[in-house]
Amino acid sequence: MSGDKEGPAPLLDRADERVTHETGIGGAIRAFFDRVRSGELGALPVVVGLAIIWTVFQSLNSVFLSSNNLVNLLFDSSTVGIISLGIVCILMVGEIDLSVGSVSGFASAVVGVLWVNEGLPVWLAIIAAVAAGGLIGSLYALLFNRFGMPSFVSTLSGLLAVLGLQLYILGQSGSINLPYGSAMVNFGQSLFMPHVVAYAIAALAGILAFVTGYRTATRRQAAGLSSQSLNKLLFRAIIVVVVLEALAIYLNQDRGVPWMFGLFVGLVVALNYALTRTTWGRWVTAVGGNREAARRAGINVRLIYSSAFILCSMLAALGGVLASARLASASQQAGTGDVNLDAIAAAVIGGTSLFGGRGSAYSALLGIIVIQSIASGLTLLDLSSSLRYMITGGVLAIAVIVDSLARRSRVSHGRA
Amino acid sequence: MMDKVQAPVAAGELVLSLRGISKHFGAVSALTEIDLDVQAGEVVALVGDNGAGKSTLIKILAGVHQASAGTMTFRGQTVTLADPSASLALGIATVFQDLALCENLDVVANIFLGKELHPLQLDEVAMEMRAWTLLRELSARIPSVRQPVNALSGGQRQTVAIARSLLLEPKLILLDEPTAALGVAQTAEVLDLIERVRDRGLGVVMISHNMEDVRAVADRIVVLRLGRNNGVFYPDASNQELVSAITGASDNAVSRRSGRRRAQTAPAQEAQP
Ligand SMILES: Nc1ncnc2c1ncn2[C@@H]1O[C@H](COP(=O)(O)OP(=O)(O)OP(=O)(O)O)[C@@H](O)[C@H]1O
């Protein structure tokens, strides 16, 4: 194999002379543009879209990008964002859950009834609500795995049935107020990271990115594989730290970073790790890409589907609990209206494919910020929700078009 | 019970033995009363026309389909393969005709699918190293193992599928037309590999339509015709014998064709001085 060339032996994965490899920071930038041109867009469309949306709303109303408004935006993003994380899980295996809105409303009702009406400790009520979500998810999994019921249908009937359950347990009153000043409502409305903590977390993120990158690079080097240069790793870590610290400083001019948003981002990072660095995530991606191939590789396909359905419903329930904390109430309206479609749209706008096998936990974070930005901007302009629905619908359509065009481009550039 | 199945194979041991295997797809009988034996250190070629049932038989051995009737004995134990993981657990590795790769995953992920290293913190470096080693053994021409399989050519995909079957030191390898899409060098490499695997004492079942390849590596040639056993041959059997067993008649398209060719070339040779 080797020895037919002069000079030092090429690295194990750089032996094929047909592939060009970029080096250095300039090379990294060139490689980035190459990837974009061939349809490997990643988070680029949503970041560009966000920049446009923010510029437009800021020019129409200068309050839009104020620290105060951004802090509110983060609060509002967290609840539906967590629901959207569940949608990412279920879309990854190529299925859908249309009932996440109802499940979130039902979960908030469970907390209201158990905690306020029945006097159970709040943590027990929350655990019960999330467990109820898990139960609903396992029912979908059963219908899917045993009876081959398409998730589209089972969750559509679930949407109605669970909404009925929510109305039933709320009973006559129809609405339960959660006590102001309780830890749960504080968490949803007024609990912020101390400034120092926010700065420390921002710094830690950069350091962690560098340390893990450096460890991988040294291991790859030792194994004779190509690895990222120290400069590139440092450059990336510094960018991360600068951006996050700037954000923290800006938010700290107002109330600071909500703990609820911290929880959301924590869940995003955890799910991202699970999807990209664990066997479970690998199998989820495989099942979403080619179910029969995954089965022939000895993967327990049913178990993977079940885990996705259950995780999706549990995250929907958790999102519902946090939404009730944010509103300090559990009502008949909770989880109805646009919660469902906002959660699904966020995942798709963020870049998770509707067809399975392709997506990322970060798409929930980016997508929900787009949707909440539109909502917040239009509220500031005093425009009715009719316009908001139309614009959000349009953005969703654009996101799907971008995804389809990028897929076509990937095919023709051999990156599909 | 598992101890015997997991123990190293002894030379000449009967690895696999099928008796009376039948498979119906609704009204279609894809396989009827098939018998097949495979010994350790032996390459068995499975040949037959299109639709003869070769792939169906392989899929039953891989646990993808379940036989309608018949018994399967693996290393002396009667086994039933309820799903592909049962077959993999016994040490049966399969390269399917349709390859069964996940196109959205990269080459490394496909090779290690279902056998990833370190479940809670995937060891990408070790997996990539091993993937390169396996691909080199096959003289694979794959530019990057971090490309999704979608971006590979048909032959490159076939190499990936073969590399995957070699990952976990199987006891029996089933290859369904492994060289159909391969280039000259890669075909030779795969045939070499089959011989190497046989010399290590593994059982090999290979399906191929290429009689030259079959003759080159097979120790025994098992013919299927319309889902039934239609004779066992050895590599010294004449082409005529094999073709008539495969097609079921001495007067067939293949022999008519070669007869015509002989008739055309014979006068031309006589005319030369
Ligand atoms: N899943 C299935 N459902 C119904 N019929 C099937 C199925 N799989 C195979 N068959 C039928 O079984 C018969 C044998 O098919 P098989 O794929 O085993 O042929 P083969 O010998 O591999 O042919 P080839 O050389 O073309 O690959 C065919 O008549 C086919 O139509």
Ligand SMILES: [Mg+2]
């Ligand atoms: Mg076949």
